[in-house]
Amino acid sequence: MSLQSLCTQASGEVVSNLDANQQDGLFYFAFGENPQPGDALYLGLEYDGALPEDEIKIAINLYQQDLPSKPAADVQDDDMIAPATLEWEYYAGQSEREWKRLPVTRNSIKAFASSGSIAFIGPSDATKRALFNSEAELYWVRCRVLSAEYNIPPRIDAILLHTISATHGRTWHEEFLGSSNALPGQIMRFAHAPVLVGTETIVIKEGSAEDSWREWQRVDDFDNSNPDDRHYILNPPEGEIIFGDGIHGRIPPIGESNIKARQYRSGGGVIGNARVRSLNRILSGAPGFVKVENHQPGWGGAEAESLEETKLRAKQDLRKTMRAVTSSDYEELARATPGVWLARAKALPGHHPQYPCVKVPGAVSVAVIPYVLPESDLENPLPGASLLLSVQNYLRRFRLLTAHVFAIAPVYVKVAVSVSVKIKPRAKAERVADDVRVALRKFLHPVTGGPQGEGWPFGYDVLASEVYQVIQNVAGVEYADRLALKAEGKEVGTVCGNLTIPENAVVYSGEHEIAVVL
Numbered sequence: 001m002s003l004q005s006l007c008t009q010a011s012g013e014v015v016s017n018l019d020a021n022q023q024d025g026l027f028y029f030a031f032g033e034n035p036q037p038g039d040a041l042y043l044g045l046e047y048d049g050a051l052p053e054d055e056i057k058i059a060i061n062l063y064q065q066d067l068p069s070k071p072a073a074d075v076q077d078d079d080m081i082a083p084a085t086l087e088w089e090y091y092a093g094q095s096e097r098e099w100k101r102l103p104v105t106r107n108s109i110k111a112f113a114s115s116g117s118i119a120f121i122g123p124s125d126a127t128k129r130a131l132f133n134s135e136a137e138l139y140w141v142r143c144r145v146l147s148a149e150y151n152i153p154p155r156i157d158a159i160l161l162h163t164i165s166a167t168h169g170r171t172w173h174e175e176f177l178g179s180s181n182a183l184p185g186q187i188m189r190f191a192h193a194p195v196l197v198g199t200e201t202i203v204i205k206e207g208s209a210e211d212s213w214r215e216w217q218r219v220d221d222f223d224n225s226n227p228d229d230r231h232y233i234l235n236p237p238e239g240e241i242i243f244g245d246g247i248h249g250r251i252p253p254i255g256e257s258n259i260k261a262r263q264y265r266s267g268g269g270v271i272g273n274a275r276v277r278s279l280n281r282i283l284s285g286a287p288g289f290v291k292v293e294n295h296q297p298g299w300g301g302a303e304a305e306s307l308e309e310t311k312l313r314a315k316q317d318l319r320k321t322m323r324a325v326t327s328s329d330y331e332e333l334a335r336a337t338p339g340v341w342l343a344r345a346k347a348l349p350g351h352h353p354q355y356p357c358v359k360v361p362g363a364v365s366v367a368v369i370p371y372v373l374p375e376s377d378l379e380n381p382l383p384g385a386s387l388l389l390s391v392q393n394y395l396r397r398f399r400l401l402t403a404h405v406f407a408i409a410p411v412y413v414k415v416a417v418s419v420s421v422k423i424k425p426r427a428k429a430e431r432v433a434d435d436v437r438v439a440l441r442k443f444l445h446p447v448t449g450g451p452q453g454e455g456w457p458f459g460y461d462v463l464a465s466e467v468y469q470v471i472q473n474v475a476g477v478e479y480a481d482r483l484a485l486k487a488e489g490k491e492v493g494t495v496c497g498n499l500t501i502p503e504n505a506v507v508y509s510g511e512h513e514i515a516v517v518l
Helices: 307-319 327-335 385-396 429-443 464-472
Strands: 002-010 013-016 040-046 055-062 084-091 099-101 104-107 116-121 138-148 155-161 170-180 187-189 201-205 213-218 231-235 240-243 255-266 342-349 363-370 404-408 411-423 477-488 493-495 498-500 505-509 513-517
Touching: 002 155, 170 187, 327 342, 327 363, 327 385, 363 385, 385 404, 411 429, 411 464, 429 464, 429 513, 464 477, 477 498
Parallel strands: 213 231, 363 404, 411 505, 411 513
Antiparallel strands: 002 013, 002 040, 040 138, 055 116, 055 155, 084 099, 084 138, 104 116, 170 255, 187 240, 201 213, 201 255, 231 240, 342 363, 411 477, 493 498
16 A cells, blocks of 8 residues: 555645655645645555555654754543544545545544544545546545644644554563572563663563463562562663562462563663664564654653753753643743743733632633744734643642642733834835834734733733834934824723733734824
8 A cells, every 4th residue: 555645625625745755854734734625635645456454554754853842741531632623534535525524443643633544444445436537547535624723833844654663672582580599579681772661571480390480560669569579670871670678569389490571672871862764673573664763853862860960850850840830830820831822921820810800819821822933923822721621631640739720811901102203314204114013013012022022911901112112212313202002902001101901811913104204
């Protein structure tokens, strides 16, 4: 089976993505740059005969390399709400309307919010057809958008067939570790280290019969081990296992070569972080026509910590946010929400979305501004319901028992400036006016504006004196006069020529009127 066609149908247009799918470093939009209901991603599969009626797996790697870094998150599947409702279908019939629901068995891509795979059983009634001006008749699978609220439209790095997950290591079988002398605290060593945690199966012969081998269980420590518990502790870097003292953990009975590893894997370290396409040879066990290649780099391999590195990590762990108490705790945890990218987050203690006019004890609302791609000209992005629910679910795992936590959208206030500008001699009026508009748009930006250039502070009033200063700093401006601020938004006030905005609001730029005086 091979992928012979890959098309996106969006806004009535069809784009072929097959070339981009086969080249490293290129991405394409799964459903176009602004996914709408009805948009779809089509996969054309070539296969001789009827589709196999067993599980077919398709790996989908998203392009997310240019997205902002996120704090480490404790991920649980129910934290993230899918940002879209999608329908996977296959073609079965003779007309273009004969599509049926695909029998999906596994789906880990969360509506294209994260890389993963989708697996399905090959439908027996799937039929071939030539679509999109293609002469080849192929089996077709499509993913169709029913509803969507993506802040970042899904971008695909590659869609691949015939993929498996792999870990770095070598497997060893039936290795004798030693003989027990029935003394407490015995230590046995594997022949190959480091040992990968969770791959080992340790058995001990507790009698003379051949069927007296018993499996023992790995524990982190012997604190809760009873005298009869078949427990051991694994020291992975050194390849050691440690047995109990008869009080905390059972002592292996005396015997000759009676401690054995039925199997384990050794390996790990940075050597396992293989470069793209560097794994291209099968050592044994496969016919000559089978080829292998890694389309993604290996990751996660690290050498054992030194004592100094352990001390440093301990200090970092102490600073890690494990419970939401302060406003900065809520903001950091919101930015760490799995599958969600935020430009900003602001905690508002006492703010309850149902009672905005009063402070509610125990309530904390976190206003979030979603991240959008730099090429987007959207200055006031609003989070969708799925994003807000994902953030809220994640925050509630870390809240204090008495806290009521809400994720809310920000209130946007549109600000337009009317001003008269006297320009310096030999300055070009049109150029200065354009530069003033650019400076005001940059200053009145919810994500990159404000007095510090780090985003407009929530609830921060628009001061005429600061706007004057922004204009005054533009090259070619002699001075500014007759400045007026106009605002569109909820609960905006005017005091002495300044704009007052509510605590859950930020500003964005409107259209500015610049009168140039020569």
